[in-house]
Amino acid sequence: xxxxxxxxxxxxxxxxxxxxxxxxxxxxxxxxxxxxxxxxxxxxxxxxxxxxxxxxxxxxxxxxxxxxxxxxxxxxxxxxxxxxxxxxxxxxxxxxxxxxxxxxxxxxxxxxxxxxxxxxxxxxxxxxxxxxxxxxxxxxxxxxxxxxxxxxxxxxxxxxxxxxxxxxxxxxxxxxxxxxxxxxxxxxx
Amino acid sequence: xxxxxxxxxxxxxxxxxxxxxxxxxxxxxxxxxxxxxxxxxxxxxxxxxxxxxxxxxxxxxxxxxxxxxxxxxxxxxxxxxxxxxxxxxxxxxxxxxxxxxxxxxxxxxxxxxxxxxxxxxxxxxxxxxxxxxxxxxxxxxxxxxxxxxxxxxxxxxxxxxxxxxxxxxxxxxxxxxxxxxxxxxxxx
Numbered sequence: 001x002x003x004x005x006x007x008x009x010x011x012x013x014x015x016x017x018x019x020x021x022x023x024x025x026x027x028x029x030x031x032x033x034x035x036x037x038x039x040x041x042x043x044x045x046x047x048x049x050x051x052x053x054x055x056x057x058x059x060x061x062x063x064x065x066x067x068x069x070x071x072x073x074x075x076x077x078x079x080x081x082x083x084x085x086x087x088x089x090x091x092x093x094x095x096x097x098x099x100x101x102x103x104x105x106x107x108x109x110x111x112x113x114x115x116x117x118x119x120x121x122x123x124x125x126x127x128x129x130x131x132x133x134x135x136x137x138x139x140x141x142x143x144x145x146x147x148x149x150x151x152x153x154x155x156x157x158x159x160x161x162x163x164x165x166x167x168x169x170x171x172x173x174x175x176x177x178x179x180x181x182x183x184x185x186x187x188x189x
Numbered sequence: 190x191x192x193x194x195x196x197x198x199x200x201x202x203x204x205x206x207x208x209x210x211x212x213x214x215x216x217x218x219x220x221x222x223x224x225x226x227x228x229x230x231x232x233x234x235x236x237x238x239x240x241x242x243x244x245x246x247x248x249x250x251x252x253x254x255x256x257x258x259x260x261x262x263x264x265x266x267x268x269x270x271x272x273x274x275x276x277x278x279x280x281x282x283x284x285x286x287x288x289x290x291x292x293x294x295x296x297x298x299x300x301x302x303x304x305x306x307x308x309x310x311x312x313x314x315x316x317x318x319x320x321x322x323x324x325x326x327x328x329x330x331x332x333x334x335x336x337x338x339x340x341x342x343x344x345x346x347x348x349x350x351x352x353x354x355x356x357x358x359x360x361x362x363x364x365x366x367x368x369x370x371x372x373x374x375x376x377x
Contacts, residue, residue, distance in 0.1 A: 011354075011358045011361075014361065015339070015354065015357070042365040042366075042368070042369060043361055043362070043365050045365075045368075046314070046361055046364045046365040046368060047333055047361065049310050049311060049314045049368070050314060050329065050333035050334055050364070051333055051334070051336075052307075052311070053227075053311055053314065053315065053334055054311075055219050055220060055223045056219065056222055056223040056226055057219055057222075058218040058219050058221070058222035058223075058236075058239060059222075059236060062214070062218050062222065062236065062239060062240065062243075063211055063214050063215055063218065065240055066210075066211075066214055066240055066243045066244060066247075067207060067210070067211050067214075069240070069244055070207065070210070070244065070247055
């Protein structure tokens, strides 16, 4: 080891990042080199003094002062579902609502599809059922949102999933009803 | 004396047990106060900062990831609060010829002369810490006084591990030089 390599090696040594053989090479060098020895000694001593600094004792009134101040900041956590738990509930309810909405759309569309007269004519009843499919999905999304809203935080995640899946469901319905007719799909939407 | 684990105390606090938070504060108050005092260099401000650390910890306890060490999380809050305070006052050094080590425990097993020398050395280092930049001071205190790893410091402060190491290396060199100067002044 030469003197140029010593500073980097001292840093690594003090960080505990030198292996046994590298440490030995460093200590061998500093024992023979007075300049590096001074540098090494000064840094070793600095770290030793830092590590030896005593832990100060906090004033006794710290705990009573902290406890006395707490109620002004937040009601007892016992009366509130934690943010983390609420987020999980939001996600679960949002996903349930969204899946429910999609299932209602698909089921009602399937029913419509099974009745040739309704499907072919797309008369008044078909339109009513299609309307119900949309309304059912919206109600399911609303219900999920309202239930989840009782958990505390605004439920944007669940609501967004609902809206996205509702849109996807409507798109799927339109595509299915107007297969191979992209223009008709657009018109339907 | 048996001290309940942080995790069980946290669970009790989350169930609304405020006394458990008192126990949690008691367990960590000296470490947090020491950190704040060495960062800020002023007893009154260190006290206020420590109080703020525990109040902020309480109000955010439900966001604490229990897979982490509570001590690291608390120190992260403390580092944040002390850094804000230092920035607000322009990182002015507070170098006071005061009783830096007056709260130290008795020095056992050494001669009075050795004890005085040791106290002088500790006072010099404590004062020298105040001459470091805010980031260097934070890293060197967390690393060498409170024994955190660079990875933990990186997680606490948001700085990359390499940056934390660079700060520590620079800080050690500056402190060694300041210590040397202080000794020369004392000798002169």
